[in-house]
Amino acid sequence: MDHLKILEEVKKRNPNEPEFIQAAEEVIASILPVLTKNPEFARLKLLERMLEPERLISFRVTWLDDKGNVQVNRGYRVQMNSAIGPYKGGLRFHPSVTPSVLKFLAFEQIFKNALTGIPMGGGKGGADFDPKGKSNNEVMRFCQAFMMELSRHISGRLDIPAGDIGVGGREIGFLFGAYKKIKNEFSGVLTGKGIGWGGSLIRTEATGYGLIYFAQNMLHEKKDSMKGKICLVSGSGNVAQYAIEKINHLGGKAVTASDSSGFIYDEGGITPEKLAFLKDLKDNRRGRIKEYADKYNCLYKDIDPKADHNPLWNIKADCAFPCATQNEVNGKDASNMVKNGMKLVGEGANMPTTIEGINVLLDNGVNYAPGKASNAGGVATSGLEMTQNYMGSNWTREEVDSKLVGIMKHIHDTCLAAANEYGKPGNYMVGANIAGFVKVAKAMQAQGVI
Numbered sequence: 001m002d003h004l005k006i007l008e009e010v011k012k013r014n015p016n017e018p019e020f021i022q023a024a025e026e027v028i029a030s031i032l033p034v035l036t037k038n039p040e041f042a043r044l045k046l047l048e049r050m051l052e053p054e055r056l057i058s059f060r061v062t063w064l065d066d067k068g069n070v071q072v073n074r075g076y077r078v079q080m081n082s083a084i085g086p087y088k089g090g091l092r093f094h095p096s097v098t099p100s101v102l103k104f105l106a107f108e109q110i111f112k113n114a115l116t117g118i119p120m121g122g123g124k125g126g127a128d129f130d131p132k133g134k135s136n137n138e139v140m141r142f143c144q145a146f147m148m149e150l151s152r153h154i155s156g157r158l159d160i161p162a163g164d165i166g167v168g169g170r171e172i173g174f175l176f177g178a179y180k181k182i183k184n185e186f187s188g189v190l191t192g193k194g195i196g197w198g199g200s201l202i203r204t205e206a207t208g209y210g211l212i213y214f215a216q217n218m219l220h221e222k223k224d225s226m227k228g229k230i231c232l233v234s235g236s237g238n239v240a241q242y243a244i245e246k247i248n249h250l251g252g253k254a255v256t257a258s259d260s261s262g263f264i265y266d267e268g269g270i271t272p273e274k275l276a277f278l279k280d281l282k283d284n285r286r287g288r289i290k291e292y293a294d295k296y297n298c299l300y301k302d303i304d305p306k307a308d309h310n311p312l313w314n315i316k317a318d319c320a321f322p323c324a325t326q327n328e329v330n331g332k333d334a335s336n337m338v339k340n341g342m343k344l345v346g347e348g349a350n351m352p353t354t355i356e357g358i359n360v361l362l363d364n365g366v367n368y369a370p371g372k373a374s375n376a377g378g379v380a381t382s383g384l385e386m387t388q389n390y391m392g393s394n395w396t397r398e399e400v401d402s403k404l405v406g407i408m409k410h411i412h413d414t415c416l417a418a419a420n421e422y423g424k425p426g427n428y429m430v431g432a433n434i435a436g437f438v439k440v441a442k443a444m445q446a447q448g449v450i
Contacts, residue, residue, distance in 0.1 A: 010051055017100035019326060019351070023107050024051055026355055030433035033422050038441075044449065046441040050110060053103060055079040057153055061127055063145040065138050075146050077125035077153055077161075080106035083443035086157055087123030088113055088379060088386075090164030093142075093171065097126045104326075105164075105350055109379070111436030112372040115411045118383035123159055125150070131166050132286070143174035151179050156187040156389070162382045163192040165325070168238065168283075169204070188389025191382035200385035202400040203378075207348065208242025209401070210377015210408050211321060215346040216250060217412040218367050218428070227251035229343075230317040234258045234310075235324035236282050236289055239348045239375065243321050244270050244278075256312055258303065258324060259289040263312045266298040309333050316340040323348030331356035338364040347371035358429065373415050373432040380407045 010024045028047070035042040061073040076099060079087045089109040092102070102124045110122030127146055131139050154161060163172050172192045179189055186198075193199035202209070216226050229252040233240050236257045244254040253269040257278060270278065274296060281287045293300030301311055309332040313320065320342055322329050326349065329337075334357035337345065344367040347353060351371060353361070361368045381404055388394055395403075411432075418438070419431030 006047065009048070013052075014100070014103070017098075017103065019098075019100045019104040020107065022327075022355060023104040023351060026351075026358070026429070027107070027111070027433050027437070030430045031437045034434055034437060034441075040445065041441050044445060046444050047437070049444065050081055050437075050440065051107070053078050053080050053106065054082060055153075056099065056103070057125075058099070059149040061129070061142065061146050061149070063138075063141045065141075066135055071142075073127050073129045073142070073146075075125070075127040075149060076102050077150060077159070078102045078106040078123060079153075079159060080122040080124070081110045081440060082121035083440050083447060084114060085119035085121045087159035088120035088162070088382065089123040089125070090162045091167045091171075091175075092124070092126035092164040093129045093131050093166030094126070095128055095130050097128045101326075102126060108350055108372050110440055111433060112376045113379055113383075114436040114439040115373060115414060115432060116376050116380040116383060116407055117410055118380060118387075118407075120379065120383055120386075123161070124164075125161055126164065126167070129166075131171065136170070139171060140174045143171055144178040147175050147178035147182065150175075151182045154179075154189055156189050156386075160188065160382070160386055161190055162379070165237070168192075169194060188386055191385045193385070198385075198389055200381060200388055200400055201395070201397040202404060203381045203385055204238060205242040205245070206381035206404060207239045207375050207378030208244070208323070209246045210380065210404055211239070211243050211323070211346055211348045211374050212246035212250065213377065213405055213408040214369055214374040214412055215319060215321070215344060217409055218344060218346070218369060221412075221416070222367070224343075225250070226319075229253070229319050230255060231319045231321060232256045232312060232315055232317045233321045233323055233348075234263070234312055234328060234352075235322075235349065236278060237323075239378075240321075240323040241275065241279055241282070243323055243348055244275055245272075248272060248275070252319070255317065256315065257289060257292070258312055260303075261288055262290060262300055262302040264289055264293045264298055264300050265312075265315060266292075266296060268298075309336060313337055314340065317342065319344045319346070321346050321348050322352035324352065325349055326351045327354050329353040329357045331360050333357060334360035334366075337361070338366060342366055345369070346374045348375050350375070362427065362429070367426075368428060370429045370432050372436065373411050373428055376411055377404055377408055380404060
């Protein structure tokens with residue numbers, strides 16, 4: 001099969017959607033050998049069907065700010081694929097939210113969720129609302145207005161959203177409260193809930209912890225470990241914080257963190273004490289990363305979004321964990337990593353590396369883990385939260401963490417096995433795409449043309 005023909009059709013059907021086209025291009029190139037080996041998959045157009053959302057919902061969200069002014073935002077839910085389970089994927093509140101961004105995230109989610117081994121389909125949603133700078137009451141009113149419409153399209157066995165950028169514990173609480181009021185029921189319709197009202201222990205930490213567990217498996221495969229490794233981490237939100245925490249637990253040293261303004265480089269390492277300050281700064285005071293540099297007297301640099309590279313990725317280190325946002329590592333950044341002897345790159349964010357950047361890393365033998373495999377710990381633990389809600393019980397912290405360790409090892413081994421089977425040994429990106437695709441394709445094949 002000609003992957004260019006499929007890609008051209010995707011571009012034609014989805015004009016002006018660069019993020020979605022990028023995600024599609026990366027997957028299409030990987031799975032053509034599967035279609036060649038399984039002509040029935042090609043005849044049934046399973047790839048083409050996965051590339052088309054089962055449902056894309058767009059709606060108006062109208063709410064009042066603290067001054068009594070009417071504000072209007074756009075809300076979305078992309079229900080991408082339900083072949084192996086109910087739709088599952090986060091909600092993102094950020095001005096950059098568009099159908100293209102959400103379709104790329106929902107498409108990635110299909111494969112990520114399939115890799116976990118938990119029966120979950122792929123979905124994503126959100127709004128172009130920015131919680132930054134809003135009061136608690138404004139965020140609450142927006143969440144309630146957003147849920148007025150979203151509640152028509154979700155339920156505990158249909159579509160179970162979670163948090164993402166701009167949607168943390170505060171927003172999940174407001175959303176869950178609104179859903180409970182509208183539906184007059186207490187159900188596990190959202191994950192990332194608070195402990196004591198349906199939430200799971202380790203859920204907050206899961207994406208960051210899972211990322212480092214996956215990296216540790218990659219290093220073990222090379223007869224190495226995280227101990228003593230210098231690590232670059234971008235971002236300073238939930239994923240970055242707990243990635244740093246787990247790096248510390250495993251004997252490594254994280255030396256960077258960032259936000260939309262700039263980044264800090266702390267050569268001595270972000271110790272548990274410094275990490276506690278960072279968590280308070282970002283989670284409670286919602287301050288800027290520069291305050292960390294001022295307090296601990298370390299390097300701070302602004303990030304110029306128009307520059308051809310990000311200087312954070314030009315620091316000598318052993319491992320890099322991009323945990324901020326999509327396309328934050330380009331070809332130039334990847335070349336700088338190679339030049340500085342980077343051994344491993346594990347994606348904590350969704351699609352943080354451009355296709356050019358991925359090719360540079362792979363061509364130069366860098367151990368590279370795509371987000372759909374390495375950051376699947378968050379949605380895996382969301383799946384564990386769903387299971388606990390279905391059962392009406394709560395597992396201990398140790399039980400959930402043990403299951404997370406097992407899931408990340410399973411994903412790691414599944415990726416390697418698929419890569420080996422299709423002649424790409426050690427290529428986690430190809431392995432993740434193939435393993436996820438085959439699982440969903442077989443389910444779609446069994447369920448008929450629907």
